[in-house]
Amino acid sequence: MNDAMSLGIHRLWKDDYVSSLKPGRKGPIRCIDLAGGTGDIALRILDHAREQYADRETTVDVVDINAEMLKEGYRRFKKTMYHNTPQVSFIESNAQALPEETFPTNTYDLYTIAFGIRNCTSVPDVLKEAYRVLKPGGTFACLEFSKVTNPLFNMVYDQYSFSVIPIMGSILAGDRDSYQYLVESIRKFPSQPEFAEMIKDAGFSSGGMHEGKGGAWRDLWGGIASIHTGVKL
Numbered sequence: 001m002n003d004a005m006s007l008g009i010h011r012l013w014k015d016d017y018v019s020s021l022k023p024g025r026k027g028p029i030r031c032i033d034l035a036g037g038t039g040d041i042a043l044r045i046l047d048h049a050r051e052q053y054a055d056r057e058t059t060v061d062v063v064d065i066n067a068e069m070l071k072e073g074y075r076r077f078k079k080t081m082y083h084n085t086p087q088v089s090f091i092e093s094n095a096q097a098l099p100e101e102t103f104p105t106n107t108y109d110l111y112t113i114a115f116g117i118r119n120c121t122s123v124p125d126v127l128k129e130a131y132r133v134l135k136p137g138g139t140f141a142c143l144e145f146s147k148v149t150n151p152l153f154n155m156v157y158d159q160y161s162f163s164v165i166p167i168m169g170s171i172l173a174g175d176r177d178s179y180q181y182l183v184e185s186i187r188k189f190p191s192q193p194e195f196a197e198m199i200k201d202a203g204f205s206s207g208g209m210h211e212g213k214g215g216a217w218r219d220l221w222g223g224i225a226s227i228h229t230g231v232k233l
């Protein structure tokens with residue numbers, strides 16, 4: 001679905017997202033990637049740490065509510081050097097209620113969630129859990145479809161989203177409804193400033209690598225997607 005919505009650009013956004021977080025720069029870290037079933041983000045984190053900083057100890061716990069998605073991620077990792085190493089693990093769980101026994105408080109240095117929080121029924125609960133499992137000083141980073149800020153570009157984007165995407169979904173996947181839902185869920189998700197406020201309300205400081213004029217986020221492609229970050233105080 002990400003491919004249809006972004007015409008494959010989501011791969012570039014994911015590269016940008018992970019490299020801007022610089023995993024491994026200050027030495028090995030513990031990461032948790034929520035809604036991470038495809039393994040896309042985990043693989044980028046481990047590759048970045050290894051290739052940029054010769055770090056072979058950074059770890060990623062890939063967590064997803066959907067066992068089938070986790071299986072898909074596991075299958076992909078089987079073809080990589082990280083398979084059967086302590087650097088990656090796959091855990092089925094709900095981002096909104098991470099069990100304390102499996103995910104103790106103050107555990108992780110980096111919490112990532114890419115194109116996942118929009119699918120969760122309670123964003124505040126996800127943020128609360130993210131805050132809990134991060135160590136003080138740890139970073140929350142979310143990549144998500146967002147709001148286009150330029151009105152003219154927004155008209156074109158709306159046209160593409162509401163006319164082209166459901167048709168593509170129907171032709172490519174025989175599933176118009178899911179693609180229609182995708183477009184609508186993007187429109188319903190909070191705007192960049194609203195989401196930044198929610199992150200702040202969860203206790204995060206707006207400090208972080210993407211802090212710009214408007215707050216702790218960075219727009220990608222005029223706001224089609226954005227990266228929000230926060231630091232646990």
Ligand SMILES: C[S@@+](CC[C@H](N)C(=O)[O-])C[C@H]1O[C@@H](n2cnc3c(N)ncnc32)[C@H](O)[C@@H]1O
Nearest residue numbers: 035037038040064065066069094095114116119
């Ligand atoms: C569009 S996929 C994104 C996967 C991956 N992060 C990526 O960018 O390729 C959304 C994922 O969110 C997962 N998901 C939805 N609700 C969730 C929840 N409450 N907790 C954990 N994962 C969830 C789905 O199972 C799915 O794997």
